[in-house]
Amino acid sequence: QKEVEQNSGPLSVPEGAIASLNCTYSDRGSQSFFWYRQYSGKSPELIMSIYSNGDKEDGRFTAQLNKASQYVSLLIRDSQPSDSATYLCAVSGGYNFNKFYFGSGTKLNVKP
Amino acid sequence: EADIYQTPRYLVIGTGKKITLECSQTMGHDKMYWYQQDPGMELHLIHYSYGVNSTEKGDLSSESTVSRIRTEHFPLTLESARPSHTSQYLCASSGGQGAAFGSGTRLTVV
Numbered sequence: 001q002k003e004v005e006q007n008s009g010p011l012s013v014p015e016g017a018i019a020s021l022n023c024t025y026s027d028r029g030s031q032s033f034f035w036y037r038q039y040s041g042k043s044p045e046l047i048m049s050i051y052s053n054g055d056k057e058d059g060r061f062t063a064q065l066n067k068a069s070q071y072v073s074l075l076i077r078d079s080q081p082s083d084s085a086t087y088l089c090a091v092s093g094g095y096n097f098n099k100f101y102f103g104s105g106t107k108l109n110v111k112p
Numbered sequence: 113e114a115d116i117y118q119t120p121r122y123l124v125i126g127t128g129k130k131i132t133l134e135c136s137q138t139m140g141h142d143k144m145y146w147y148q149q150d151p152g153m154e155l156h157l158i159h160y161s162y163g164v165n166s167t168e169k170g171d172l173s174s175e176s177t178v179s180r181i182r183t184e185h186f187p188l189t190l191e192s193a194r195p196s197h198t199s200q201y202l203c204a205s206s207g208g209q210g211a212a213f214g215s216g217t218r219l220t221v222v
Contacts, residue, residue, distance in 0.1 A: 034210040043202055043213040044155070088155070090210070098143060098162045099170075100204075100211050104154035 001026055004091050006103035014111050019076040021106050023089030026070070031093030033065055035074045038086045038105065048074060079110045115139055118203050118214035125193050125221055133188045133217045135203030143206040144186040148172060148199050149216075155202070161186055193221040 005024045013019045021035075032051055036044035050056045050063040050072070062075040072091075076083055086105040094101075115138040125131055137144065146159040147170075157170030161180040175197070176190050186205075190197055200218050204211040 032209075036210075041151075043216050046210040046212065049210050098160060098168075099157065100145070100206070102155045 002103075003027060003101035004089055004103035006087075006089050006106050008104055009107040010109050011106055012109045012111060013079050015079060015081060017079050017110075019079045019083065019108055019110070021074040021076075021087050021089075021108065023072045023074075023103055024070055025072070025089075025091045025101070027091065027094035027101075028067075028070060029094040030070075030091045031097075032091070033063070033072045034090040034092075034100075035061075035063060035072075036088040036090060036102075037083075038088060040085075044088055076108075079108075081110050081112050084108055084110045116203060116205050116212055116214040118201075118217050120217060121215060122218050123220070125219070127194055127221055129193050131190050131193055131219070133201055133203075133219070135186045135188070135214060136184050137186075137205040137212075138184060139205060139207060139212070140183060141205035141207040142183070143211075144180065145204040145206075145211060146170070146176075146178060146186070146188050147202040147204065148174070149202060150199050159188065193219075195221045197221050 035048040038044040048063040050065045056063045060077045064073045088105045089103040090100045092100045119134045147155045156172035158174040159178040161167045202216045203214045
């Protein structure tokens with residue numbers, strides 16, 4: 001079982017819609033959760049971090065964490081073609097607190 | 113903006129050559145990482161360090177080696193490059209929050 005699981009997609013949404021990206025993790029002791037955006041040929045860029053259960057909003061992005069279900073999600077409201085990228089979920093702070101565990105990423109396509 | 117620098121950005125080198133990929137950060141972060149990523153594929157951790165003189169192998173077996181003599185510097189060395197080493201190498205650092213990535217080195221071994 002992988003540490004972090006994501007649906008590889010692609011997830012296609014029309015411009016202006018809400019994109020919902022999901023992630024599950026296996027280490028129940030994990031404490032820190034992150035979403036990265038990676039454009040093709042570029043490095044991952046941190047867009048959201050969340051540390052406690054519930055929702056955290058930043059502009060058009062909302063991260064949601066449910067530790068009981070070991071589930072993290074990212075909502076992108078009013079999706080734009082420029083949001084088309086691969087979104088990586090990352091988890092840290094578990095049994096090996098020095099490491100980040102990345103999912104394989106979900107490719108998002110926002111159609112104009 | 114993250115202050116983490118990788119050089120070179122692109123490198124084409126012949127089989128059997130020794131190469132060192134440079135990574136430096138100016139944020140004073142204790143933790144540094146090397147990832148390998150092929151186009152369209154997932155990130156694979158190959159080495160990490162949680163402080164000076166501490167290095168650990170990651171989850172992906174790699175023929176490379178690393179050193180951490182100074183906090184800000186975490187170079188990766190391949191003693192004898194092979195075509196199978198062709199990939200993108202990403203360096204990252206963390207001060208306790210999320211990891212910040214450098215721009216990467218795209219290595220091609222011919």
